[in-house]
Amino acid sequence: MLAFFKERGYESGERLPSERALAERFGVGRNALREALSTLSALRVIESRPNSGIYLRRMSTESSFETIVLLTEMGSEPSMNEVKETLEVRWALEMRGVQLACERRTEADLDSLVSVIDATRAVLANKGNISLQDTAFHIALARCTHNEVLVRLLNSFYRISESRRFALFADSGRGESSAAQHASLYEAVKKRDVKKAIALMETHFASAVESWSEILGEEASPKVKPVRKKK
DSSP states (O other): OHHHHHHHTOOTTOBOOOHHHHHHHHTOOHHHHHHHHHHHHHTTSEEEETTTEEEEOOTTTTSOHHHHHHHHHTTOOOOHHHHHHHHHHHHHHHHHHHHHHHHHOOHHHHHHHHHHHHHHHHHHHTTOOOHHHHHHHHHHHHHTTTOHHHHHHHHHHHHHTHHHHHHHTTSHHHHHHHHHHHHHHHHHHHTTOHHHHHHHHHHHHHHHHHHHHHHHOGGGOOOOOOOOOOO
């Protein structure tokens, strides 16, 4: 249904077809349709106005972030601006996340990171694409924070970029570079070296931004810079 609204070019604030018309359009019963509409309402994509009808909200500012994830998984690629903005937010989350990882990680967390690093090396040895392993490392690193909200947020960001990340790591050189940086991040987290870990994450994310710019163009590149402490 989200794809239908997007394809038909409905504008924010525009009244949508009636429940009866939508049920006929999708060939479903009224109860099934109402469940779908209820979900879209919870995601703040639509709103029902008493004695008026169903209206489309301003999705860019009013809808849930999960809406972008759902649209992506339905085959609708995020816009260039959405890619840029999600990278900017991810930058902040990853930087805070690696700091918390150093402070809170357990031995079990370290074992999980090692497992992903080993799996990454195995894929690279076979000239494979490490997009899944790269994502797995970042999620495992996020889990070291023991902050479930942070893990869920980062997981959503990685779901949005899944197909493009596969294209990103089609270049084996990028895979090798990322894997080496992950190994360095692991060592810093293991030693609880917050300063080192943050510096490594800055370098790692800057490399990622550069790679995204090569694939998507400068217009999709986020305006983020490494944080420099005042002397």
